[in-house]
Amino acid sequence: MAKKKSPKRRIRFDRIAMIVIPVLLIAIGVLLIISLFSGNKGKTKPSPEPTAETTPEPAATPTPEPTPEPTTDPETDSRFFDTDSYLIIANKKHKLPDGYVPADLAYPEVDMRYNNWTMRWDAAVALEEMFAAAAEEDVHLVMGSGYRGEDFQKVLYDGYVAEGGQSYADSISSRPGYSDHQTGLATDLCGQDSDYDLTQDFENTKEGKWLAANAHKYGFIMRYPKGKEDITGYAYEPWHFRYITKEEAQKLHDAGENMTFEEFYGLSGGDYAE
């Protein structure tokens, strides 16, 4: 009974073998192909073109430009401190050298009041030119002040102190050594009507209006404009003009209305340090 079963089993085995073996062979073949394929892939992967990636980046960002512009500090710029410079500064933060007297003072040939005033040569020439130009437009200017030496300023200042105390004197005059007038480049200008001399009403006179509009063409700036007391250290003085050369006066004029010397050149101003 059991023997009958064996041939059937052998046949079955043969049949199974005939099916299974080729399948296995095919499977092995497929696996070999896959392994070869993936093997090739694996071989190309680890070398991701190292030469191409490492070489093209030698420019590894060279310092983020730390150069802070070679601008010179105005407070040490010789333009504002050389005694020959037409931009020499005198204000309540900047005292002139002790005993400074300009070397090239001259008498401008213009109408004068109160004294026989001088200015530095170039400023005197420019002043004459400005007076002549104004006269052609029927505006007749009068020179009310020019160069004032340190001694003169001391007499003036001490007089104001005696009259109303130091704070009063500081509000209307300069201490000796600090006056724009000691540069020989400043002038107080008047009109023919002396009622307006050195008063803020001068701005409403024919002469005051002409100067406000034209002085820069001759190298002069209004040194103490309206509303800039905290910057210049002085109340509005529509009569006080300062020579700085035509080129510089034009630049300052173009920089905006009521531009101050201190703002334009970046210099400190305002009240006395002490």
Ligand SMILES: [Zn+2]
């Ligand atoms: Zn003045």
